[in-house]
Amino acid sequence: MSELPAKGSERQFYRVTFPVVERPWFQIDGRRYEVIDVSEYGVKFLHSNSESFSPGRAVQGTILFHDGTSSAVSGNVLRTLNLRHVSECIVQLTTGVPLSQITAQQRYLKQKFPGRKQ
Numbered sequence: 001m002s003e004l005p006a007k008g009s010e011r012q013f014y015r016v017t018f019p020v021v022e023r024p025w026f027q028i029d030g031r032r033y034e035v036i037d038v039s040e041y042g043v044k045f046l047h048s049n050s051e052s053f054s055p056g057r058a059v060q061g062t063i064l065f066h067d068g069t070s071s072a073v074s075g076n077v078l079r080t081l082n083l084r085h086v087s088e089c090i091v092q093l094t095t096g097v098p099l100s101q102i103t104a105q106q107r108y109l110k111q112k113f114p115g116r117k118q
Contacts, residue, residue, distance in 0.1 A: 022109065024038070
């Protein structure tokens with residue numbers, strides 16, 4: 001696997017942002033969270049404000065994609081953003097999603113939504 005990008009540098013990894021109807025699930029300890037976007041070394045997902053995903057917390061789980069494939073991942077919470085009724089959580093992955101799976105998701109979305117910008 002390649003090294004993580006240095007702080008302040010441009011992103012070095014492909015990121016897939018999912019339309020609401022195609023969002024995968026991030027399953028952690030039997031609970032499922034809606035994934036907003038994913039890259040080889042990061043995942044952003046939604047959770048309720050009552051749940052605690054504090055920075056530094058270790059997280060491991062499985063990302064379940066629309067096509068039935070999945071990817072076991074682990075990492076640490078980088079930050080959370082509290083919104084009105086939900087929060088966004090960003091996890092920096094140490095065990096991430098393989099590039100082949102990221103590109104397969106990108107291809108699928110380009111086929112299904114041909115005019116959509118990433």
